[in-house]
Amino acid sequence: MKGFSITGLCLVLLNTRISALDNGLALTPPMGWLTWERFRCNTDCERDPENCISERLIKEMADIMVSDGYKDVGYEYVIIDDCWLASERDQDGRLVPDPKRFPSGIKKLAEYVHKKGLKFGIYEDFGKKTCGGFPGSEFYMETDAKTFADWGVDYLKFDGCYSNLNDFQAGYEAMGFFLNKTGRKIVYSCEWPFYKLVSGLSVDFAAVRNTCNMWRNYFDIQDSWSSVIDIINFWGNNSKIFTKYAGPGGWNDPDMIILGNFGLSYDEERVHLAMWAMIAAPLIMSNDLRHMRNRSKALLQNRNIISVSQDKLGMQAILLQKVNGIQIWCRKLSDNRTALAFLNENSDGMPRYLKVSLEDMKLSPTRPYNFTEAFEMKIHFIIAKEDHLEMYVNPHGVQLFIAKLM
Ligand code: GLA
Numbered sequence: 001m002k003g004f005s006i007t008g009l010c011l012v013l014l015n016t017r018i019s020a021l022d023n024g025l026a027l028t029p030p031m032g033w034l035t036w037e038r039f040r041c042n043t044d045c046e047r048d049p050e051n052c053i054s055e056r057l058i059k060e061m062a063d064i065m066v067s068d069g070y071k072d073v074g075y076e077y078v079i080i081d082d083c084w085l086a087s088e089r090d091q092d093g094r095l096v097p098d099p100k101r102f103p104s105g106i107k108k109l110a111e112y113v114h115k116k117g118l119k120f121g122i123y124e125d126f127g128k129k130t131c132g133g134f135p136g137s138e139f140y141m142e143t144d145a146k147t148f149a150d151w152g153v154d155y156l157k158f159d160g161c162y163s164n165l166n167d168f169q170a171g172y173e174a175m176g177f178f179l180n181k182t183g184r185k186i187v188y189s190c191e192w193p194f195y196k197l198v199s200g201l202s203v204d205f206a207a208v209r210n211t212c213n214m215w216r217n218y219f220d221i222q223d224s225w226s227s228v229i230d231i232i233n234f235w236g237n238n239s240k241i242f243t244k245y246a247g248p249g250g251w252n253d254p255d256m257i258i259l260g261n262f263g264l265s266y267d268e269e270r271v272h273l274a275m276w277a278m279i280a281a282p283l284i285m286s287n288d289l290r291h292m293r294n295r296s297k298a299l300l301q302n303r304n305i306i307s308v309s310q311d312k313l314g315m316q317a318i319l320l321q322k323v324n325g326i327q328i329w330c331r332k333l334s335d336n337r338t339a340l341a342f343l344n345e346n347s348d349g350m351p352r353y354l355k356v357s358l359e360d361m362k363l364s365p366t367r368p369y370n371f372t373e374a375f376e377m378k379i380h381f382i383i384a385k386e387d388h389l390e391m392y393v394n395p396h397g398v399q400l401f402i403a404k405l406m
Pocket of ligand 1 (some may be wrong): 036073081082130132159188191220
């Protein structure tokens with residue numbers, strides 16, 4: 001890392017990464033939209049036609065991704081999660097979408113999405129059934145990989161319900177092999193580490209990275225601050241191992257981003273987005289783009305935060321330390337820059353004062369840094385050897401800076 005002068009923990013951890021799956025995809029964390037957290041397994045199109053899992057929902061979201069500027073800032077994949085399938089395969093063993101909710105078929109739907117200049121994703125499970133109880137890919141992986149390629153699928157989320165934990169490695173590797181064999185470029189999103197880690201089993205992360213473009217490590221996100229901070233803490237506690245395997249082509253996946261839904265305050269939405277950007281997480285929204293608050297939309301389309309997320313080095317942030325309930329995270333960026341996040345976990349209602357030296361942020365004190373507040377990129381400070389960066393951080397809030405060596 002010639003020319004890079006951050007010292008200490010940040011540098012040591014960020015430089016020990018492992019090489020990976022090389023399908024040429026996901027060179028930066030994938031961005032898009034997915035049905036699950038917001039629309040779940042709502043199959044009741046008679047009572048709730050606007051919100052059920054259907055081709056109408058997918059088309060409406062694809063339309064808005066383009067018309068409301070999401071595509072312009074990088075959101076690309078439109079993905080159906082569980083509950084799109086009919087209850088049986090066809091007579092040739094191929095998957096069939098629910099005929100009432102997807103009357104035009106998946107191939108036509110993928111074409112619609114492609115015509116918008118977007119990419120199309122779908123969900124399956126390597127066990128007997130999907131988590132929602134629909135036909136799984138067990139014994140049908142090659143057929144399903146071919147079906148997805150025929151339909152024009154660009155992204156597969158592959159779940160692990162109704163399967164044996166001992167089969168995970170072989171099962172996920174097999175599907176990866178069959179996807180590659182189709183010759184179609186398909187982002188491969190796996191849940192392999194999650195099921196093993198929560199069952200207390202170890203995970204061969206090098207094998208995961210060699211197989212998948214992204215992989216879930218932890219429980220499903222829910223629409224609440226407790227869920228968001230729990231995921232962030234899990235990432236903080238596992239910084240060292242997770243950071244080692246993240247990088248262009250393969251990413252740890254802390255699950256969807258849920259800005260614009262019911263459960264988070266504005267400050268909490270800032271934390272959620274900023275931290276997903278810091279930990280180089282895929283930015284896959286699950287929300288109702290048809291009914292978005294302006295301020296949530298503005299956050300989701302904040303190009304400054306997106307550029308942290310999409311930084312070409314692809315280095316995932318690590319948690320440096322906690323001071324007074326404020327977590328200090330650093331992420332090495334390209335062009336001799338470092339992103340620093342200060343996250344106030346306290347719920348006491350009062351913004352907290354924090355004063356940190358370059359040393360506290362593991363930055364080398366030999367030369368001054370230009371610090372820029374990262375949401376707006378309008379406020380700058382020069383911090384040299386003896387100086388301190390001072391700030392107030394709202395409860396459940398974050399301050400984010402980019403430090404550039406001068
Ligand atoms: C699991 C996954 C979720 C979602 C559901 C669908 O819980 O972790 O992300 O895909 O299954 O049933």
